[in-house]
Amino acid sequence: xxxxxxxxxxxxxxxxxxxxxxxxFESQMLADPQLAALVSELESTLSRRVRSLPQVExxxxxxxxxxxxxxxxxxxxxxxxxxxxxxxxAYRWGIAxxxxxxxxxxxxxxxxxxxxxxxxxxxxxxxxxxxxxxSAELPLEKGAPDADARFIQLASMAERFWERPEARPVKSGxxxxxxxGYALFDPASNQGFIAVQQLPAIEAGRLYHLWIxxxxxxxxxxxxxxxxxxxxxxxxxxxxxxxxGPAPGGIDFFVTSEEAGxxxxxxxxxxxxxxxxxxx
Amino acid sequence: xxPQADPADVVEESHLLARVGGGDREAFRLIYARFSAPLxxxxxxxxxxxxxxxxxxxxxxVKIWRNAASYDARKSRPFTWAVTxxxxxxxxxxxxxxxxxxxxxxxxxxxxxxxxxxxxxxxxTVEAAEDSGHLRRALADLPTGQRGALxxxxxxxKTHAEIAxxxxxxxxxxxxxxxxxxxxxxxTLSSQSP
Numbered sequence: 001x002x003x004x005x006x007x008x009x010x011x012x013x014x015x016x017x018x019x020x021x022x023x024x025f026e027s028q029m030l031a032d033p034q035l036a037a038l039v040s041e042l043e044s045t046l047s048r049r050v051r052s053l054p055q056v057e058x059x060x061x062x063x064x065x066x067x068x069x070x071x072x073x074x075x076x077x078x079x080x081x082x083x084x085x086x087x088x089x090a091y092r093w094g095i096a097x098x099x100x101x102x103x104x105x106x107x108x109x110x111x112x113x114x115x116x117x118x119x120x121x122x123x124x125x126x127x128x129x130x131x132x133x134x135s136a137e138l139p140l141e142k143g144a145p146d147a148d149a150r151f152i153q154l155a156s157m158a159e160r161f162w163e164r165p166e167a168r169p170v171k172s173g174x175x176x177x178x179x180x181g182y183a184l185f186d187p188a189s190n191q192g193f194i195a196v197q198q199l200p201a202i203e204a205g206r207l208y209h210l211w212i213x214x215x216x217x218x219x220x221x222x223x224x225x226x227x228x229x230x231x232x233x234x235x236x237x238x239x240x241x242x243x244x245g246p247a248p249g250g251i252d253f254f255v256t257s258e259e260a261g262x263x264x265x266x267x268x269x270x271x272x273x274x275x276x277x278x279x280x
Numbered sequence: 281x282x283p284q285a286d287p288a289d290v291v292e293e294s295h296l297l298a299r300v301g302g303g304d305r306e307a308f309r310l311i312y313a314r315f316s317a318p319l320x321x322x323x324x325x326x327x328x329x330x331x332x333x334x335x336x337x338x339x340x341x342v343k344i345w346r347n348a349a350s351y352d353a354r355k356s357r358p359f360t361w362a363v364t365x366x367x368x369x370x371x372x373x374x375x376x377x378x379x380x381x382x383x384x385x386x387x388x389x390x391x392x393x394x395x396x397x398x399x400x401x402x403x404x405t406v407e408a409a410e411d412s413g414h415l416r417r418a419l420a421d422l423p424t425g426q427r428g429a430l431x432x433x434x435x436x437x438k439t440h441a442e443i444a445x446x447x448x449x450x451x452x453x454x455x456x457x458x459x460x461x462x463x464x465x466x467x468t469l470s471s472q473s474p
């Protein structure tokens with residue numbers, strides 16, 4: 001095997017190739033048994049080096065913590081799509097929204113398989129209360145190039161803000177009544193979390209819809225239906241299709257109460273129950 | 281767990297990962313049982329802090345859970361695939377914190393390795409110690425430049441250009457050292473195998 005091929009094999013195993021180089025090398029490896037054998041031998045040597053490190057057992061409770069986190073992420077991820085909280089059959093508009101949400105989830109799964117997202121390395125936190133919305137940008141790891149890594153970062157941040165309100169970068173107002181909460185959104189991967197508290201009990205025949213607003217253009221896009229009919233609060237994952245237009249100058253979120261049986265609408269029309277009050 | 285994966289282990293671990301990809305929590309626990317100690321040791325070696333290593337374990341195993349369905353046995357062994365996930369997780373973390381990774385001298389590793397946990401299977405312990413001994417000797421036999429470049433490439437978040445800069449060598453030389461170091465290490469270990 002020539003030195004250049006050996007060097008490429010080493011770079012591949014040490015994860016030093018970029019995505020296109022890696023894909024090209026893998027194609028070559030799959031077509032060349034000799035190269036595959038070389039990679040396998042060098043891989044074995046690297047594995048032995050890792051396994052020869054002084055072995056330290058992980059804490060006994062770590063597996064439980066990992067599984068709890070997987071459960072929480074799964075709950076958050078699927079709750080807004082309604083997979084864990086199926087809504088009544090009679091709510092045809094709700095079902096339509098759930099289908100739209102499921103499509104969003106599927107699209108998200110598609111871009112998670114190692115595909116890169118654009119280079120923006122911040123998430124937007126929006127504090128929501130009846131009088132105003134206040135936002136702040138929060139840094140994300142620069143080395144989180146794919147939607148999966150960003151999802152984990154977002155989820156960790158959203159959970160932390162949920163459990164420790166004092167850690168939130170923007171404080172909610174304490175006056176007045178009505179819903180409280182926050183949204184955490186990654187504009188690069190078009191996914192985020194919405195936390196809601198103190199929403200009024202929803203009236204029969206209505207659903208709470210989450211909207212994302214481009215504050216520059218005034219365009220509002222639906223991001224899903226909140227399954228809050230029972231608990232009146234919680235932390236939920238959502239995703240939206242990438243915006244066709246240029247990146248918005250600002251983003252805001254709000255939740256409206258919409259009639260469940262109404263014809264599907266692209267625009268909010270009901271009362272704002274979370275977020276800055278608006279008229280439509 | 282013997283330090284050098286048996287082909288049967290590789291096949292079994294591939295099947296386990298396939299089950300994990302299908303959402304099988306029991307298979308995930310079995311993968312965790314096999315990989316947690318070496319991956320935790322790797323995380324500890326890279327980030328140098330036990331609490332942060334635990335965070336890395338959580339992130340990496342969540343990624344393993346979520347990405348197991350995309351694992352391709354033709355491209356890598358399950359353990360190497362998991363190592364890549366752990367290294368990326370740790371390096372992302374280090375770049376975020378802009379911390380200097382802690383390196384452990386080989387001599388210190390030898391001391392720590394001799395104190396393997398009580399209650400561990402004796403045969404596996406002996407095999408691990410023997411293999412670590414072989415590996416340390418093989419590493420020690422490498423020229424200093426090759427050994428240093430290879431260890432930095434494996435356990436630090438430095439790019440090859442950064443390794444070249446820190447070693448004061450041209451990048452071509454460093455790439456050659458890494459290649460020669462890994463190939464020579466493999467050849468030495470192969471010649472020592474019974």
